Structures are given as C-alpha cells and as structure tokens.
Amino acid sequence: MTEISFSELSMNPYEKIGKEWMLCTAGTEGNYNTMTCSWGHLGSLWNLPTAICYVRPQRHTKAFIDREETYTLCFFPEEHKKALGYLGSHSGRDGDKVAAAGLTPVHEDGYTYFAEASLVLVCRTLYQAPLKEEFFRDQAVMDKNYPGRDFHDLYIGQIEKVLVSE
C-alpha cells in the first residue's frame, strides 16, 4: 500500500461508508477484532482531518477500540462485499471470523488493516462518547434506530495515515 495525504483523497463519504461499507478494526496480532460499519463520517474537526465511527455497546469490537489508541477504517473493492456482510453478521466472540471471511490481516505499529483493502484510514481516537436519549431532538429517529435503547458510542479519530492500494 502507498501512503498519501488526506488532501489527496477524493471520495463521496455518504456512498463510500453508507453504501459500500467499511471495516472498523482495533488491536494487534493475535488480539484484534473487526466489524462492518455503514454509519460514519469523514471531515474536519479541531483543524484536523477526522473520522467518526459509531459502535453499539454489544459489539465485541468495542472493547478493542476502547482499549487501543488507534483503530483503522478499511474500504474494499466490490468483490469483497460478501466478506463485509459476513463480518457484519458474525461476532469475533464466536471464532476466527476474519479467516472465515477470507481476508488477510496486516499487523503494523499497534494497528491492523487488511491486505485486500483499497483504502485504509489509520485513526487515533481523540474523543469517545455515548449518544444519549435526552439529546435526541427527533424522537422518531431515536425510536426507529434504538428500540432497545442500545445507543452507539461515537469515536472521533484523527486520521493519521491514509493508505491506498497500488
């Protein structure tokens, strides 16, 4: 993979995250976990290139993101969409789902990404907070997305590295 600057990145985040999906991964060799995410943001905050991902409390991956300084967001060519579907419907609690999905983890400097990815954002968590019932200003959005009141934690990460496939 080749490193580029965030300014060189050109994409539609709504399509890329919402429609193509991404993997959010934290941890290192022998002790990492990953999950599919289709909710997130990319942009500018505190004069830094930043990404936000949203993780429900019951996800196994959450403990890894909570524990580690960095997490990665990986985007893939269309041919790997089935693998993302698998990783978004199986838990790392129940076995080696990455092997089952056929992806190849690459472990580097305290974070993990996947060899098949076309784009990797290495993010250092700057801020973490749970969404809260009392702060919703649209009751219908809350009721629709949180019938079990299992509110996501959001993780604002500084994008420290952007890697693209060669």
Ligand SMILES: Cc1cc2nc3c(=O)[nH]c(=O)nc-3n(C[C@H](O)[C@H](O)[C@H](O)COP(=O)(O)O)c2cc1C
């Ligand atoms: C297309 C798709 C998008 C998803 N997006 C999110 C998301 O943004 N946040 C989240 O908490 N879970 C999301 N999930 C659910 C997790 O990926 C799923 O529960 C996964 O199995 C969790 O794995 P884990 O228990 O190993 O962490 C999504 C699932 C799919 C299939």
